[in-house]
Structures are given as C-alpha cells and as structure tokens.
Amino acid sequence: MDVRQLEYFLAVVENGGFGRAARARYVAQPSLSQSIRLLERDLGSELFHRFGRRVVLTEAGRALVEPARAVVHDMAMARASVASVHGLVSGRVEIAVMPSQAVDPLSRMIAAFAQRYPGVSVTVRSSFTPADVLEAVRTGVTELGLLGSMAPVTAGSVQLYPVARQRFVLVTPPDGPFPAGLPVRREQLTGQRLIAGQPGTGMRAVVDAVLDAGVGATIAVETEHREAILPLVLNGTGLAVLADSWRDLALRAGARVLDLEPEAYLNVALVARPDNLTPAAREFLTIARGVMDP
Template identity: 60%
Template sequence: MDVRHLEYFLAAVDHGSFNRAAASLYLSQPSLSQAIRILERDLGSELFHRIGRRVVLTEAGVALVEPARAAIRSMQLARTSVESVHGLVTGRLEIAAMPSQAVSPLTEMISRFIRAYPGVSVTVRAAFTAREVTEMVRTGAAELGILASAGESQATEVCTHPLSEQRFILLAPPDGPFPPDTTAVGMEDLAGHRLVVGQQGTGMRQYVDDLRAGGVDVTLAVETEHRVAILPLVLAGAGLAVVTEAWRELARQTGVLALDLEPPTSLKVALVSRHGATTPAAEAFLRTAAEDDLDPNT
C-alpha cells in the first residue's frame, strides 16, 4: 500500500469531492481517482459512494479514516524526527482550535512560535466545540488542539496542558442600553434584552442557557456558528453578545463596548496533544507555549 494513496484518500474525505481534493494536492482529478481505485483494489473494498461530483464514505471508508490518519502521522513523525537532527528548520504543524481561542491566546502563541521557527508552517483548523477539538487530535486530523470548557477537561484520550482562564464579557453597541462609561453589568441587567448566541456545545451558549435556567428573561435573537459575524451583528443592533475576553481588544477597536459581567464567570483554556510520540514541531510549540502560558504545576 502506497502512503501517498492514503494521503489522497484523506484529502477526498476532508474536501468531500475528488475535484477539490485533487486541487488541494495540485494533482489532476483523473490521477487522484486512479490512485483511489488502486487503494480500493488493494484493500478489496470500495471506500466511497460516488454521487455526482460528491463522494460519501462507505462503511469500509469510515473504518479506514482513523488508521490512515495514524499512518500519515507516523510517517510525518519519522520524517521530521530525522530532519530535526539538524535542527527544526522546516516542517508543518496542524492545530485544531475553537473560534474564540483561535483569536487569543492562539494568535500570540503562533506569533512566538514562528519567530523562533520561521521555516515551520502552521495550519489552524476550525472546531466549534471542545469535543470536536478533542476528536480531531485523537484521530490525527490535527496534532495539537486548543479548547475551552467550563471545568477541567475530563478527556482521557488526549494529553491536556492547562492554560490560563478566560472571563466572559458582554458586547454592546455604543448607542445601546448601557452608557459608554459603563465598565461592568450584573447578570440580572441582561433581563429583557436580545442576545446573539453561538450554537449548542459552546461556552458562550452555555452561559446564556444557564442565565435562562436561572430565571433571567432574555431573548435569543440570533444564533450563529460564524463567530466573525458577532461583532457586526452587535454593531448593527441585532442584540448583545456574551463572549470570552479574547474578543475584548477587537471589540474596542470596532467601537463595541466590552463590559465585564458580574459575578465573574470563566472558561478554562487548555492545549491538548495526542498520547505517545509527537513531531518535533508539536514538541517545540508546546515548549514555546510553556514559556508564558502553560500552568507550571502540570
């Protein structure tokens, strides 16, 4: 079995079509299709249902995804380990990140990392919940992940490296219900207001759901998976929004009020990595993060 064929298979899985997978690999679509057919012949089973231009995994294809990612990661580990004998000069690192944590602290971490290792490229992959981040790291879709949760991570299938906490804040338009000189609001002050919220499974949505369960009467005006839409929605008057303080500086730059919520409530932020050996790039990233961010007691 050719490892390149596994790479082509995973590209088709991730992109949902042979055309897009081939483009991402700078291959012709017929070349990729032929490689997939060879892999299917080697394994004695079809891996995809071909539905027009789309491809959908068969049961055999689903079973192959995790072993294929593990095989690719093992090859990457072997290659980069040999290269690192001469120093970490080149390489690639994939990090799964929840939206708010991708803004901060991940931005600062990547900035420090690429200054120290300018030849290593970093790819940030989107995940909307802590569970999604954990699964992407566990299955090898990403080597590291950054997530936030209300309590300490209980995921035993990955290694957890605690970071600092992020407090919840309230975003409000400058011409909204709170005067510009307001610095903090109580949870009860949100009663009667419309809110822009994230989807189920996110910390910001859980905060609002807990408010409602506690008797604070708020209206869910907009639910969005696109975190970049929150600031424009607040500015446009669609509603207020509860987010983490990762958004504080961006909010101020756009003119949105960023107000502390009382009593303070926080999410615990952590990096996660796979059990066992990791690539030199991942190890270097963890070391770089540890210089300022990782909990010294872990």
C-alpha cells in the first residue's frame, strides 16, 4: 500500500466513478484502475461494488475512507512543512463553503491570501448546509470550511471561528411590487411567488417562517443552484430571500434589494480542525480572520 493508491481510492470515492476520478487526477483510467486493484489485493478485500461505470463502496471501502484521508493529509502535511522551510511559495488550500458565503466573505478572504501568497492555490468545494461543511472538515475532505447558520452550530471535533453576520434581504425585479428604499414586512408577501433554497439552508428557513406565520405566499421554485436565482427573479418567476452577501451582485444585475422585517440573520463562521493544519491552511485561516476584523 502506498499514498498514491490511497489518493486514487479517495478520488474514486469523491468523484463517484473511475472515469471521473482519472480525469480529476489527470491519469489514464487503466492506470488508476490497476492501482485500485493492487490496493484491494494488498488489503484482501474489495473496496467497491462495480455496476458498469457506477461504483458503490463496500463495507471494507467505507471503513478505509477516514484512515485513507488521515494518511493522505499527514503526507501532505509533511511535504508542506518541509517546503515551508523555504517560505510558503507553493501548495494548496482546500475549503468547503456554502453558496452565499462563497460570494462574500470568501472572495475577500481569497483575494487577501492570494496577494500575500500568490503561489498557493485555493480549491473551493461546494457544501449546501452547515452540516455538510462540518462533515467535510471533520472527515478530512477539506482542512477548512466557511458556513452560515441561523441556529447555533455544535462544532464537535472541529473549531469554529465566528467572523460575521449577514442579514437576509428580499430580491425583486426592478419593477417589483414593493417600492425601493422601504423595508418589506413578511405579511406584505401575501400572494407573492417565492424562490427558495432546499431544506436545511438559511434562506429556506426564512421562507418557511413566512409560510408558518400564515402568510399566503407560495414557493414557485426550490433550487440548490444559487446561480439560477437572480435570472429567475429578473425574468419575473418570483421573489427571492437571500443573504445580504448577494446585494452587490443583485444590484449590478438590475434587481431591487429590500430589507426584510422582522430581521433575520446568518451567523458566519470559519471552521477548522483544532490541530494538524498544513502551513498553507494555517496562514489562510489567519489571513481570513484578519480580513473580517473590524
């Protein structure tokens, strides 16, 4: 067993198949498949059930995931620590981020980090709920995370660093039903069609609170794809509840952005393991927190 075999194994797990894993790792599929077969032979167990191009982890495969991530991380840590002796001039930081926080404050964090360490790349992985971000960091899929939650978050084995609060706003077409500059009370949403995120997200929680209050609005679209929301608003499909991080983009796109009452907020926090971060991840965490300091 060697680290490359474990890296290939994790690539199959994370990409859902041998072909996609090979493309993600920039290797020929036969080479990756052979590496996995040698790993299975060495362990004496099949790691995947193979159904054509689709693969599903066996019980042995599921048992290997977290130890494999630990080994791969430790090796990356060793390489990065040696490289950092000569200065942080290369490497990679991986961070799991929810969609609204990817708009802001992540963009500011990455800009500040890239200015200081232009040779270090940042890989952003999508996570749709706070639980997804916490799981990605806890299991070693990424070293860092950035989440927004209305409810208190139980960190467990990871460390939380609160960095900001984001108010929820209502985004409407420029000729929408409410005048510019005035807040919108939730009872005023009666009769409106709303665009909502999937359950487990803050924007969905606000919409559900509106409906639970007896307001006669309807959910016209439920979407996991935040990039679809502004076009849907602008073409008249419905109104959207979004975090304030979307305000600038929405205004530049021509939408109207209004405060909602009663106020509701997302609490934004960085997430990291409490120890054993690579030098690049430690520096990103430090710079990201500094960006958000008043």
